[in-house]
Amino acid sequence: MLELEDIQHFLISRPPALTARYEFLTFRQHTGGQAWLTGILEKVGIASRVGSGELDSRWLTVAFTWRGLQALGLNEKCLATFPEEFRQGMAARAKILGTTGANHPNHWVGHLSNPELHAIVVLFARNVEERERCKIEHEQYLSGCPGVEVLSSLDLEAIPPFNYAHEHFGYRDRLSQPAIEGTGDQPTPGSGPPVKPGEFFLGYPDDSGSQPILPQPEVLARNGSYLAYLRLEEHVGAFRDFLRQHGKTSEERELIAAKLMGRWRSGAPLALTPQKDDPALGADMQRTNNFDYGKMDPHGYGCPLGAHIRRMNPRDTASNMQQHRMIRRGGTYGPPLPDDAPEDGVERGIAAFVGCASLVRQFEFAMNVWTNDPNFHQLGNDRDPFLGTQDGTFDMTIPKRPIRKKIKGLPAFTTVRGGAYFFLPGIKALRYLATLSSGS
Amino acid sequence: MATQSLTEERNSASKGPEIVEKPRTNDWTNPQAMAIPKEGYFKVEPGRYGPVFPQTPANYGFSVVAKVKPGREKAIRDYGKNIEEAVKAAPSVLAPLKLHYLRWVLFDVGSGLHFMYQGIFDTDFDKYLEDAVALFNKSGITTVFVNLEGWPEDWKTNVPAVIKFFRDHQCPSFLEYGEYPFVSADEVKKALTLKTAFSNMLDQMQ
Secondary structure (H helix, E strand, O other), X not given: OOOHHHOEHHHOOOOOOOEEEEEEEEEOOHHHHHHHHHHHHHHEOEHHHOOOOOOOOEEEEEEEOHHHHHHOOOOHHHHOOOOHHHHHOOHHHHHHHOOOXXXXXXXXXXXXXXXXXXXXXXEEEOOXXXXXXXXXXXXXXXXXXXXXXXXXXXXXXXXXXXXXXXXXXXXXXXXXXXXXXXXXXXXXXOOOOOEOHHHOOOOOOOOOOOOOOOOOOHHHHOOOEEEEEEEEEEOHHXXXXXXXHHOOOHHHHHHHXXXXXXXXXXXXXXXXOOOOOOHHHHHOOOOOOOOOOOOOOOOOOOOOOOOHHHHHOOHHHOOOHHHHOOEEEEEEXXXXXXXXXXXXXXXXXXXXXXXXXXXXXXXXXXXXHHHOOOOHHHOOOEOOOOOOOOOOOOEEEEOOOOOOEEEOOOXXXXXXXXXXXXXXXXXXXXXXXXXXXXOO | OHHHHHOOOOOHHHOOOOOOOOOOOOOOOOOEXXXXXXXXXXXXXXXXXXXXXXXXXXXXXXXXXXXXXXXXXXXXXXXXXXXXXXXXHOOOOOHHHOEEEXXXXXXXXXXXXXXXXXXXXXXXXXXXXXXXHHHHHHHOOHHHHOOEOOOOOOOOOOHHHHHHHXXXXXXXXXXXXXXXXXXXXXXXXXXXXXXXXXXXXXXXXX
């Protein structure tokens, strides 16, 4: 059974927040970092309080880079027990992830590739006014914590209309999330069985049936998770230009948008409704995931083999799928671009976290194989049309009878503007870090 | 550890005769040979667990060589039958590995009994390592490896240590040859299916 009292709420449940603020911190001295952590401990959202009403107005999440754990005083012996990919950090793994070219860490913003990045604090709020109040409160609090500085920050806001979650390109979002065994959450039809807690939280058996070895000390590792953070700019103008270039009518444009994603913008999956959109299906959580690929669409005539959702969750067409599931969190930032407006050059996009128990087996696998391997599904020269590193040299293959359609030289619809690996400790672990004497 | 070379420039390739990666041609009618540098790769392409080994005209593959623990020869030989039965019972049990061939060899050239496990397959070994280990566990293949020196005691819970064992014991080829280079097992099977269909059709037309 999951120890919900000892787990941060972040990966267990989405808070009812429309806004958030990410602050990326550095600790110039370990006592300052600990003082900061001690003072915010009571405000950290706890999984067991989800739904109790206690978390309703404002709450926060806190996570640390490997260097952040070091800066808080964790000794070298313990630091060495963390997995290599976490110790190296996301920027050092760029080639493995495929974040090259314009996506390379050299171009990242917000000091995210800087070794001085030690922690992230996510301030959630119901609305912008509340977030601004939290921001000021945290600013004042920080001024009393010597040596703790904000390297950068990012404000997040849902984009209208607020009655369903979607991103700047207009696709309905948050449709497939794994249900975690032991939380009582039931998977939606077609989503596969609940996933073992050890796939997301350290200290529990994972899908292999055994419990992986923990970093040390155990009090720090237990009930923790790893987070891979990505700030992904979305080039809405370029995306709309592309749709206009490849579709004469609105129907044709919607179809091409659907082929890239694997779902219509309404969320309706191509595997279930390949010819025309069905917004009611898209919005119905009992139906919108109720499909597979192996039996229902083996050749990709509905959902192309290289479409975003077929890459990120190949369902029955991948081995050991339960060992590659991830929990996604995050939201949109930047102002929405009105439908009829030209590209305004303002940065907008998604700032998201992938939560997992193994960065190398889950997140890095997804980036290295599903996202950026041109030969995924024997496609030959395709990458994920949204998350893949695109520089105009890759294609998008759309299976079609009698002859497939190949869009040559897909443009980049997104740019990775930053990223980092964090460890999201449990509650006892946060207390442990707050009281650690240097080098212990 | 293999991952060291992630951050180090490899210089040794430039010391011996220069072996340069040639542009790959996918013409299956033209047999090809490829000489491979000592490291097993032409340039350091970091993979998740260390440098990635390239595809050659003989596709992807590995040759894992390790010493057998004393007195374990019979256990290993007996296991050949188990794997045979496992594949007979579920012919597609190893399908996710996209294999062409596996060869299991026991040999002693005077330095004790050694085991060689050689595979030729179509997927980049680095990319599907965890899937391979999960499959080895599920199909019982792993049970053979416990008879080898250096196999991690905690293999059931320590996938990274298992992966490290495979990488540490991998002996890269210095030369590989393909009579029909770069052809995948899927393509071979498709061609044979087509051939069977044609010959059935021709039979029916007699």
